[in-house]
Amino acid sequence: MPKHRIIILTTGSNKGIGFEVVRQLAAAGHTVILTARNAEKGNEAVHRLNSTGLNAFFLPLDVSDENSIRQAAVTVKEKFQRLDVLINNAAILLKEDVSLSTDDDRIFEQTWRTNVLGPLLMIKYFLPLMPEGSRIINTSSGGGSMTDPVGGWSPAYCVSKSALNAMTRHLAFELAPRNISVNAYCPGWVRTDMGGKSAPRTVEQGADTAVWLATADVRETGKFFRDRTVIPW
Numbered sequence: 013m014p015k016h017r018i019i020i021l022t023t024g025s026n027k028g029i030g031f032e033v034v035r036q037l038a039a040a041g042h043t044v045i046l047t048a049r050n051a052e053k054g055n056e057a058v059h060r061l062n063s064t065g066l067n068a069f070f071l072p073l074d075v076s077d078e079n080s081i082r083q084a085a086v087t088v089k090e091k092f093q094r095l096d097v098l099i100n101n102a103a104i105l106l107k108e109d110v111s112l113s114t115d116d117d118r119i120f121e122q123t124w125r126t127n128v129l130g131p132l133l134m135i136k137y138f139l140p141l142m143p144e145g146s147r148i149i150n151t152s153s154g155g156g157s158m159t160d161p162v163g164g165w166s167p168a169y170c171v172s173k174s175a176l177n178a179m180t181r182h183l184a185f186e187l188a189p190r191n192i193s194v195n196a197y198c199p200g201w202v203r204t205d206m207g208g209k210s211a212p213r214t215v216e217q218g219a220d221t222a223v224w225l226a227t228a229d230v231r232e233t234g235k236f237f238r239d240r241t242v243i244p245w
């Protein structure tokens with residue numbers, strides 16, 4: 013892929029894997045748009061990057077709020093005129109998410125809104141800014157696998173990631189004529205607020221495949237990756 017500077021937006025990038033993706037891409041010299049639903053946290057994250065000599069443009073963005081997505085797309089159009097790579101990273105895993113059959117429906121609804129509808133609306137609003145050859149990267153999870161055995165944990169979250177995977181395949185087909193790739197990746201089990209302290213992977217390891225999908229000469233579309241390798245859905 014592009015040896016030139018590309019413009020990359022990552023959702024939910026004030027902390028965790030998203031922040032590390034932005035940090036690595038900024039360190040590689042790309043134009044990065046760091047986004048957060050909480051402006052204070054977003055600005056703090058940009059300052060953290062600045063303190064190490066890196067730059068990022070901050071944009072407030074709540075992926076569960078269509079107006080916020082619409083406004084973000086308007087700002088990116090005004091400021092940058094285009095977007096080369098969209099990394100859908102923001103997601104939630106609610107601690108109350110324990111049983112599909114007995115949990116309050118609002119848990120499923122909230123999870124779905126952020127983890128599935130959020131990425132879809134991001135794609136819909138940002139597509140007009142994405143030129144031929146652009147890339148969309150959806151951050152999924154092994155929890156959404158239709159091949160691995162079901163483990164019973166966080167079922168609404170897992171179902172949301174299965175839906176994100178299915179959406180990835182369909183959008184890859186739809187956008188192929190425009191030469192826009194759509195892939196999903198699993199970062200593995202990573203030490204973040206979501207992954208917890210016992211997770212074996214660092215954020216650097218978790219972010220690696222996203223950075224690779226964003227910048228390397230990857231021709232695949234409609235695929236699911238982990239550790240830079242295609243894995244079964």
Ligand SMILES: NC(=O)c1ccc[n+]([C@@H]2O[C@H](COP(=O)([O-])OP(=O)(O)OC[C@H]3O[C@@H](n4cnc5c(N)ncnc54)[C@H](OP(=O)(O)O)[C@@H]3O)[C@@H](O)[C@H]2O)c1
Pocket residue numbers: 023024025026027028029030048049050053073074075076077100101102103104126151152153154198199200201202203204205206207208211
């Ligand atoms: N960590 C793991 O082991 C693991 C494994 C598999 C997949 N993943 C996936 O990797 C991605 C990143 O996870 P992580 O571990 O870095 O999680 P994290 O530390 O909890 O970070 C999640 C990020 O998403 C943001 N976010 C949540 N809801 C949002 C919304 N409505 N609008 C905008 N931003 C929102 C959070 O913002 P706030 O700071 O405001 O909450 C935060 O910046 C997720 O898609 C997750 O499902 C993680």
